[in-house]
Amino acid sequence: MSRRIFLGTTTAALAMPAIAGLVGTARAEPRKMTLTAAPTTVSLVGGEWPDTATWAYNGTVPGPEIRVRQGDTVRVVARNNLAEPTTVHWHGIRLPNAMDGVPGVTQDAIPPGEEFLYEFEAIDAGSFWYHPHFNSPEQQGRGLAGALIVEEAEPLAVDRDVTWVLDDWLLRETAQIDDSFGHRGQMSHGGRIGNTVTVNGRIPDVFGVRAGERIRLRLINVANARSFSIDFGDLKPQIIALDGQPVRPHAPSDGSVVVAAAQRVDLVIDMEGKPGDVVQLTDGYYRGRTYEFHKLVYEATPPLRESPLDAPITLAANPLPEPVLDDSAMRQRIVLEGGAMGRFPAGAERFFEQGQFWFVNGLPDKGRKEPLIEIAKGRTCVIELVNQTSWEHPMHLHGFAFRVLTRDGVPNMRKEWLDTVLIRPRQSIEIAFVADSPGDWLFHCHILEHMAAGMSGLVRVA
Ligand code: C2O
Ligand code: CU
Numbered sequence: 001m002s003r004r005i006f007l008g009t010t011t012a013a014l015a016m017p018a019i020a021g022l023v024g025t026a027r028a029e030p031r032k033m034t035l036t037a038a039p040t041t042v043s044l045v046g047g048e049w050p051d052t053a054t055w056a057y058n059g060t061v062p063g064p065e066i067r068v069r070q071g072d073t074v075r076v077v078a079r080n081n082l083a084e085p086t087t088v089h090w091h092g093i094r095l096p097n098a099m100d101g102v103p104g105v106t107q108d109a110i111p112p113g114e115e116f117l118y119e120f121e122a123i124d125a126g127s128f129w130y131h132p133h134f135n136s137p138e139q140q141g142r143g144l145a146g147a148l149i150v151e152e153a154e155p156l157a158v159d160r161d162v163t164w165v166l167d168d169w170l171l172r173e174t175a176q177i178d179d180s181f182g183h184r185g186q187m188s189h190g191g192r193i194g195n196t197v198t199v200n201g202r203i204p205d206v207f208g209v210r211a212g213e214r215i216r217l218r219l220i221n222v223a224n225a226r227s228f229s230i231d232f233g234d235l236k237p238q239i240i241a242l243d244g245q246p247v248r249p250h251a252p253s254d255g256s257v258v259v260a261a262a263q264r265v266d267l268v269i270d271m272e273g274k275p276g277d278v279v280q281l282t283d284g285y286y287r288g289r290t291y292e293f294h295k296l297v298y299e300a301t302p303p304l305r306e307s308p309l310d311a312p313i314t315l316a317a318n319p320l321p322e323p324v325l326d327d328s329a330m331r332q333r334i335v336l337e338g339g340a341m342g343r344f345p346a347g348a349e350r351f352f353e354q355g356q357f358w359f360v361n362g363l364p365d366k367g368r369k370e371p372l373i374e375i376a377k378g379r380t381c382v383i384e385l386v387n388q389t390s391w392e393h394p395m396h397l398h399g400f401a402f403r404v405l406t407r408d409g410v411p412n413m414r415k416e417w418l419d420t421v422l423i424r425p426r427q428s429i430e431i432a433f434v435a436d437s438p439g440d441w442l443f444h445c446h447i448l449e450h451m452a453a454g455m456s457g458l459v460r461v462a
Helices: 136-141 184-188 348-354 448-452
Strands: 033-042 052-057 066-069 073-080 089-091 115-121 126-131 146-151 160-169 196-199 206-209 214-221 228-231 238-242 245-250 256-259 264-270 278-283 291-298 330-338 358-360 373-375 380-387 393-397 402-407 420-423 428-434 439-445 456-461
Touching: 066 073, 126 136, 126 214, 126 264, 136 448, 146 160, 146 214, 184 448, 196 291, 214 228, 214 256, 256 264, 330 373, 373 380, 380 420, 420 428, 439 448
Parallel strands: 033 073, 066 146, 160 214, 206 291, 330 380, 373 456
Antiparallel strands: 033 052, 073 115, 089 126, 126 146, 160 196, 214 264, 228 256, 228 278, 238 245, 238 264, 278 291, 330 358, 380 428, 393 420, 393 439, 402 428, 439 456
């Protein structure tokens, strides 16, 4: 891919329009909306590059931002205009099992030409997202993903609430999607890492800001495999939520904001520069491959205010049940093995022919008949996750948020709630959650090629 594909034209990135919900005081229940998955051609790279044939929700990449208020009922008819089955999974939001969108587990896949009604109450506020859970590497890799924003009952006082949906595409020189989905090299290494990054469906370029304004920025990583580490230059972003769940506001630990595949980070940023200033953001997650991300360009207009807005940036906690860490908790060790340069459990080779290279407690997804964990409803589950592979894995649990208790045995002071935790090679991480919602819930790596190649299992709550 030539490097011009990274440059694009000058396009200000705009927030995606919200299609449900209402701004203001008097408000009605959000209406029922339809999300139609269909092949769609969009201008992805811009400039003189040809349009790109994608698969998209409602004709846009990413799909429409769905915005509701905490406590609202989300009502979405998912219509399948693809040539293959699909579903919609609501990533990170707690909902009844039957609405979780996992084919063969919580519902039958929606056949081409048919519909399925998703309906659930948005009990948690925060930044979430949606994507298919059928043929995931390809359906998500061709563009099916969108943001689901649940506003707090009392939203933070900010001047702008902005969503950046981060995505990564593997394009050929014709700006068309490379169709090497399921390629063994991608499956057994770091997943499908692309050559073209987009923010809200556009190549990163210019993002206009105003001196003195306070922005709430929601970063949502919908890439198949890529992680981001955004360096905001002289700005001082404060992290206020991770995976939609509030945390005590803090600066990113090494200055950059890391967002692994499927994760979300909510930031509050005060634009403390002067009119006319330019701040070049960069993404340096992969060593030696740092590239220019958005350029923040201050308008020439006078500052909105002279000193940063004097308003709290701490979000109220969501109503999550607190894990009970005594003898009543169930403790389960989950060991990840396999992949390139990895160790394998005995007998692993018999699964290679089925494209299964990743193993969870000795078996790949296609080789397992039983759930990984069976737990009684209401009990606390503590998982010791052990990564014996040579790769990192953003591990995602459906249906619950979990607290991160320790990393390599060291207590985690922040004890953040996540739904997707990045585990480094040879690391072990302890997480805990209350199994308060009955059903079969997936636990899998969100590098979609790893999930498809075996790194997945079920947690059964009964
Ligand atoms: Cu984003 Cu199985 O999920
Ligand atoms: Cu993985």
